[in-house]
Amino acid sequence: MIRTRNAPSPTGYLHLGTIYQSLFDKAFALKNNGKFILRIEDTDQKRYTPGAVEAIYSGLDWVGVIPDESPKHGGDYGPYVQSERLDIYKKYAQELVASGNAYYCFCPTERLLEVRKKDQKEGRSPMYDKHCRNFPIDESKKRVENGEAHVIRMKIPENEKIVVNDLVRGDIEFDPSVIDDQVIMKSDGYPTYHLAVVIDDHLMEISHVLRGPEWLTSFPKHKILYDYFKWKMPIFIHTPLITDMKGAKLSKRKGHASVDWFRRKGFLPEAVLNFITLLGWSHPEGKEIFSFDEFVKVFDFKDLSAVSPKFDLVKLEWMNGQYLQKLSNVDFVKKLTEWLNYCSTTKYQGATEYESNWSMDDYKLMLNFLNSLNDEKRLLFAEINNQRIKKFEDLLPLNSFFISDFVLDENLLIENKSKEEISEHLDWVKGEIEKIEDWELPNLKKLEETLVKRAGEMNWKVGEVFHPIRVSIVGSTVSPPLFESIYILGKEKTLKFLNL
């Protein structure tokens, strides 16, 4: 049975890497009739952040990568939260002590700091000096029974090369002299990641472990633990490190590491999924755009690359634009509404503040405006915006005149004409609009044609007759198509705005 898992720690906002790994896990499980498990690794209680678990579920729901087993979805291998499994870790840690593969360590922090300092001074990378490793076990046990503070450390075998295998990277050899006698049980009774991950992956019968490249250096410790327990190892794959275009880590400051940043920008989840599948993997037929179902059919862990892929935001924008353009107007409105609803009700989750000129209230206003339109106008709104934007956020500056006032820039309005000329022209347009009895788009389109003729009669360029109308209504020189916008805006507001 294929069983894959993702095991995030609830230590803050949802990192892009969690979605990235989960997507491969889920696809591989689906392809092989297996299961994808979500486990919450909260053994580091100091770093626990309230709300982080909810952010994990919300992000996975958003992209539609739903676990088959998890604390929320249940399953036969629970509990799926590590802090609810402390007795299990304790039992196995004691087993390791009993078999002589782990030992109690009583070194106080001050001593450990001194050892560290000495190492650093003498130019070695800091390592525990194994002070407690060879204490007679009976004595150590007595000290533990007497309540002395302690941790448990695993013994790293000395003088034996440790070879681990990664499905993509092949065999990797480690020199044991540079591996620390890792703490596996902390003094607070919590296991460290290293012990918990091995026990849980084994007991949850995980067949494939996909995880970030930062865990490669811990890999030999895990291999040793599997050997001590005499357990079969799952297949391991370490993903490549995703970098920005300059080869550096994804910027926390710019938000690129946070899933919520992409959601708030207004990228579609299907585009984000499609885009990240192509980081470290390529479609066998070289396709760029494909559905998740199609991806599932062709994906295999072994085809992942170990080479760091570059995260090209420009390409993501292009891809998202492609997805948007394929949407029907009905779907566009539906997704836009969902997005506005999300942004107007949910606070941003990232390493820093989200940079935007829009407040939660602004999103709400836009949502209310859309909801106030009848179906025909709402679909027209979709129609006139759909081809112009790469992501929903681009739509906001183009359409803000629908919901808020602006200070009219007279110079921009008048440009190379005189104030009188423009004023006269706008009065004429107003008069024509007043004459329209049935506020229907074809009638406005007729006015558009009349204006083109009028340009010829006045000896103005065509653009020059439209420019002041646009600026007085929109407040800028860019907007969705003018007469459609005027139609959506309504007669009353249009007349109100057509002034100098």
Ligand code: GLU
């Ligand atoms: N809890 C670890 C993390 O958040 C998981 C590592 C693993 O997948 O084994 O990075």
